[in-house]
Amino acid sequence: MALAQATRDKLSAAGTTRIAAALAKHGLRRQSVPGLRPLTAFQDLLVGEACKTIDTCPPGGVLVVEGSATSVPVALLVRRRAAGVVSDGPLRNAAEIARASLPAYHRPPSPAAKPLQIETGDIILGDRNGVLVVPAALADQVAEEAAEAAAYEEFVDEQVSAGGGVYGLHIPSGEHARRAFAAWRRLRGR
Numbered sequence: 001m002a003l004a005q006a007t008r009d010k011l012s013a014a015g016t017t018r019i020a021a022a023l024a025k026h027g028l029r030r031q032s033v034p035g036l037r038p039l040t041a042f043q044d045l046l047v048g049e050a051c052k053t054i055d056t057c058p059p060g061g062v063l064v065v066e067g068s069a070t071s072v073p074v075a076l077l078v079r080r081r082a083a084g085v086v087s088d089g090p091l092r093n094a095a096e097i098a099r100a101s102l103p104a105y106h107r108p109p110s111p112a113a114k115p116l117q118i119e120t121g122d123i124i125l126g127d128r129n130g131v132l133v134v135p136a137a138l139a140d141q142v143a144e145e146a147a148e149a150a151a152y153e154e155f156v157d158e159q160v161s162a163g164g165g166v167y168g169l170h171i172p173s174g175e176h177a178r179r180a181f182a183a184w185r186r187l188r189g190r
Contacts, residue, residue, distance in 0.1 A: 002049070002058065003047075003048065003049050003060065003123060003139065004140065006143075007139055007140050007143045008047050008048075008060070010143035010144065010146065010147045011047050011123065011125050011134070011139070011142075011143045011146070012045055012047050013147065013150065014143065014146035014147060014149075014150060015045075015125075015127050015129065016032070016125055016126070016127050016129045016130055016131070016132045017129055018146040018149055018150060019125055019132055019134065019142060019143075019146050020032065020132060021146070021149070022142040022143075022145040022146045022149065023132070023134065023138070023142055025145065026138060026141075026142070028135070028138075031132050031133050031134065032130050032131065032132050032133075033086070033105075033116060033117070033118070033130070033131040033132070033133060035107045035108075035110065036086065036105040036106065036107055036126075036130065036131045037105065037106060037107070037108065038103075038104070038105055038126070038128070039091065039094055039097060039098055039103070039104040039105065039106060040098050043084075043098075043101075043103040043104070044101070044103050045103065045125075045126065045127050046062060046083055046084040046086075046103040046104075046105070046124060046125065046126035046127070046131070047060075047083060047123070047124070047125050047126075048060045048061050048062040048082070048083030048084065048123070048124055049061050049062065049121055049122070049123060049124075049136070050062050050064045050086075050118050050119065050120055050121060050122045050123070050124050050133075051063060051064065051120055052064055052066075052120050054072075054073060054076055054077070054080070056120070057077070057080055057082050058080075059080060059081040059082070060081065060082070060083050061080075061082055061083060062082065062083050062084050062085065062086055062124040063077060063082055063084075063085045063086070064086050064087075064116060064118050064120075064124075065085060065086070065087040065088070065089075065091075066087075066088050066089075066115055066116060067088070067089060070087060070089060070091065070092060071091065071092040071093040072085050072087075072091065072093065072097065074093060074096050074097055074100050074102065077100075077102060078100050078102070082102065083103065083124075084102050084103035084104055084105075084124075084126070085097065085102060085103075085104040085105070085106075086104070086105045086106075086116065086118070086124055086126070086131060087104070087105070087106040087107065088106075088107050088114075088115055088116045089106065089107055089109070090106055090107070090108060090109055091104060091106045094106070103126065105126050105131050117133070118133050121136045122134065122135060122136055123135075123136060123139045151185070151190060152181060155180075155181050155184045155185075158184070159180070
């Protein structure tokens with residue numbers, strides 16, 4: 001099942017912090033991949049379906065590389081329009097990957113490094129805060145929940161900025177908050 005563009009956009013807008021909170025509501029508390037570092041400090045956000053081989057990497061897919069001190073076929077990844085690379089070891093051709101503007105996360109050399117717990121088809125989300133693995137079956141639902149949470153945060157921010165108090169707004173399940181949020185959404189066309 002391909003990652004829908006609407007889901008990709010919602011995941012991108014939400015970022016790893018909101019997505020981690022949405023995953024926690026589903027009992028998935030350890031979805032971050034420890035020890036991975038962005039290849040460069042200024043790389044783009046990474047969102048895409050995990051694939052284990054270059055032959056199966058669809059446009060917008062993320063190549064998951066397992067093995068120590070490896071290099072990836074950058075020209076082929078660019079031609080296939082891959083979203084980026086995630087590696088459990090250091091990437092030998094890091095400079096070439098950075099020049100191609102491919103977002104990449106890798107793990108510095110470590111004797112205690114564990115293999116990545118990423119399955120083909122899982123959704124990879126990487127930003128400045130780290131890398132998360134979202135099970136493919138939950139991607140649409142989690143993205144929607146995170147988008148709802150972001151909209152509610154924006155609503156509360158506007159209410160507080162306009163001089164309103166937070167009493168009754170900090171709990172979105174309250175009747176007053178639900179009505180006010182619904183009215184706000186109608187006004188904003190959201």
